[in-house]
Amino acid sequence: MSPSITQRGTRLRFENLHKSFGRTAVLRDVTLDVPGGLTTCIVGPSGSGKSTLLRCANLLERPEAGRVLLDELDITAPHVNVDAVRARVGMVFQHFHLFQHLSVLDNVTLALCKVRGMARDAAAAVALDKLAAVGLAGLDGRRPLDLSGGQQQRVAIARALAMEPEVMLFDEATSALDPELVKGVLAVMRDLAQAGMTMIVVTHEMRFAREVAGQVVFIDNGRIVEHGPPEHFFEQPEHPRLRHFLEQVL
Amino acid sequence: MFEGLQRIAATFFNPGLIAQALPELVTVGLPNTLLLSVFASAIGIALGLLVAAGLLSVRRGVRLPCRIYVDILRGLPHILTVYLIGQGLPLAGLSLFGGNTYGYAALAIGLIESAYFAEIFRAGFQSVERGQIEAARSTGLTLRQTMRYIIIPQGARRVLPPLTGQFILVIKATSLVYLLGLTASQREMFAIAQDAAINNANLSPLTAAGLVYLALTIPTTYAINAWDRRLRGARATRPVDAE
Numbered sequence A: 001m002s003p004s005i006t007q008r009g010t011r012l013r014f015e016n017l018h019k020s021f022g023r024t025a026v027l028r029d030v031t032l033d034v035p036g037g038l039t040t041c042i043v044g045p046s047g048s049g050k051s052t053l054l055r056c057a058n059l060l061e062r063p064e065a066g067r068v069l070l071d072e073l074d075i076t077a078p079h080v081n082v083d084a085v086r087a088r089v090g091m092v093f094q095h096f097h098l099f100q101h102l103s104v105l106d107n108v109t110l111a112l113c114k115v116r117g118m119a120r121d122a123a124a125a126v127a128l129d130k131l132a133a134v135g136l137a138g139l140d141g142r143r144p145l146d147l148s149g150g151q152q153q154r155v156a157i158a159r160a161l162a163m164e165p166e167v168m169l170f171d172e173a174t175s176a177l178d179p180e181l182v183k184g185v186l187a188v189m190r191d192l193a194q195a196g197m198t199m200i201v202v203t204h205e206m207r208f209a210r211e212v213a214g215q216v217v218f219i220d221n222g223r224i225v226e227h228g229p230p231e232h233f234f235e236q237p238e239h240p241r242l243r244h245f246l247e248q249v250l
Numbered sequence B: 001m002f003e004g005l006q007r008i009a010a011t012f013f014n015p016g017l018i019a020q021a022l023p024e025l026v027t028v029g030l031p032n033t034l035l036l037s038v039f040a041s042a043i044g045i046a047l048g049l050l051v052a053a054g055l056l057s058v059r060r061g062v063r064l065p066c067r068i069y070v071d072i073l074r075g076l077p078h079i080l081t082v083y084l085i086g087q088g089l090p091l092a093g094l095s096l097f098g099g100n101t102y103g104y105a106a107l108a109i110g111l112i113e114s115a116y117f118a119e120i121f122r123a124g125f126q127s128v129e130r131g132q133i134e135a136a137r138s139t140g141l142t143l144r145q146t147m148r149y150i151i152i153p154q155g156a157r158r159v160l161p162p163l164t165g166q167f168i169l170v171i172k173a174t175s176l177v178y179l180l181g182l183t184a185s186q187r188e189m190f191a192i193a194q195d196a197a198i199n200n201a202n203l204s205p206l207t208a209a210g211l212v213y214l215a216l217t218i219p220t221t222y223a224i225n226a227w228d229r230r231l232r233g234a235r236a237t238r239p240v241d242a243e
Helices: A050-056 A082-088 A104-114 A120-133 A149-161 A179-194 A206-212 A230-235 A240-249 B002-012 B015-055 B060-075 B078-091 B101-127 B130-138 B143-158 B160-180 B189-200 B204-233
Strands: A012-021 A024-034 A039-043 A065-070 A089-092 A167-171 A198-202 A215-220 A223-228
Touching: A012 A050, A024 A050, A024 A065, A024 A215, A024 A223, A039 A050, A039 A206, A050 A167, A050 A198, A082 A089, A082 B130, A089 A149, A089 B130, A104 A120, A104 A149, A104 B143, A120 A149, A149 A179, A179 A198, A179 A206, A198 A206, A206 A230, A215 A230, A215 A240, A223 A230, A223 A240, B002 B204, B015 B060, B015 B101, B015 B143, B015 B160, B015 B189, B015 B204, B060 B101, B078 B101, B078 B160, B101 B143, B101 B160, B130 B143, B143 B160, B160 B189, B160 B204, B189 B204
Parallel strands: A039 A198, A039 A215, A089 A167, A167 A198
Antiparallel strands: A012 A024, A012 A065, A215 A223
C-alpha cells in the first residue's frame, strides 16, 4: 500500500493527565511522549486505563487535569476547535463502528465531503484508492454488515486514512476479530507503521508490539508503570508488575 | 335477543343507506381525509424531528421548552387543542389561513401529532449506538452533521413501525376538523357520514365511513410493515467470504 504521510510525523504528548469516571480514578498523573513517525503500543490488563488514555488523544474523553499536545497545539485548551483536531487524528475502534446505513464507499467519503468539503467524485476517487490500499478493491458497493469482521475493520481503517490524518489511534483493533482474520488487519497496520505514520496502538497482540513498535508502554491501574523500546521492554522488564503481566500473556 | 340484533342491524347496517353514503364518502370525503392527513403528518414529522433533537440537546435552555411543548400537547385532549388553535388563532388576529378552516385544522392536528412524533423520534435517536456517534465525531464531523447524516437516518429507520401507527392515528384524528365547521366540498369522511346519519336518523352512514377508514388504514399498515421488513432484510445477510 502507499499511504501518503506527512514527512516528519506529528508528535503527541500527554502531560500529567487525570481522569476519573465517578469515583473511580482511571488515569492518575499520566505523562507520555509519543514520537512522530513511530508506533507506540500500549499494553496492560483490562480496565487499566489504556483506552481512556487513547481516547484523550482525540478528546472522545476530556481529561480533568493535564494537557494533550498535538505538536505545539494544546488540544485541551478551551478555544480549540475539537472537530478540526479530530480531522487530523484518525481512530479505529474495537467494534469497527462502520455506519450501517451507508455503503462501504459512503462510509469512507462522508467525512471527505462534509468535513473537507470535497466534491463527490473527488471523494470517491480518494476512497477507492484507500479501499484498494487496504485490500478491499471491488467491495465499495457493499453494505458493512455484508462483510466479514476483518473486512469491516479494514474499511474502518480506510475511512480514517482517507482524511489523511497525521496520527492514527487503534483501540484494540483486532480484539473483536476471529483469529484467522487478525493477520490481515495487522498487516495493514504494519504497512502503515513502516510508512512512517505516527500511531498509538492499544493492543493485546504482543508479537505485533515487539515487531512493529518503536516504544511499548505498560499501564496498570491508571499509571504508566514502565515504557521503553520493545527489546528492553520484553527482554529485560524491570518492574515486577510488568514481569508478572508478561508471564501471563506471552 | 333476536329483536335486539335486528334493531342493531337496522340502525348500523342498513345496506341501502350504506350504499347511498359510499359514493360521496369516496369521492369527496376520502380525498379530503387524505389531504388533511398528509399535511398534518408533514407538519407533525418536520416539527417532531426538530423537537426530538431539542429533547436530546445538552443545553437545558433548549431541552426544557421542548419538554414542556411535548408534555402540554400530549396532555391536552385533542378536541381542546383543535378548538384552541382553530378558533383561537383567528380570534387572536393571526388569520394565517384567512377563512380557510382546512389550514387551521391541518395545523392543529400537525402540532398535536408533532408532540407524539417527537417522542417516537427521540426513542429512535437514543437507540443509535454510542459507537456510531463516536466514529462520526472522530472523523471530524460536527455534532450537527452527525445528527443529520448518522443519527437521524439510522434512528428514523428504526422507528418505522411506531411511525406507521402514529400516521394511522393522524388519519383518524382528521375527523376532528368537523369541530371547526366545513363547507360541503371540504368535508372529510367523518363529517359526511355524520351529516348523512343525522339526515336519515340512522347510523349506517357511520358504518360506511368506518369501512372506508379500514380500507385506508389496514393496507397502509401492511404496506409499511413490508417496507420495514425489506429494509431489515437487506442487512441480515451473511458475510461475502472469508479472507
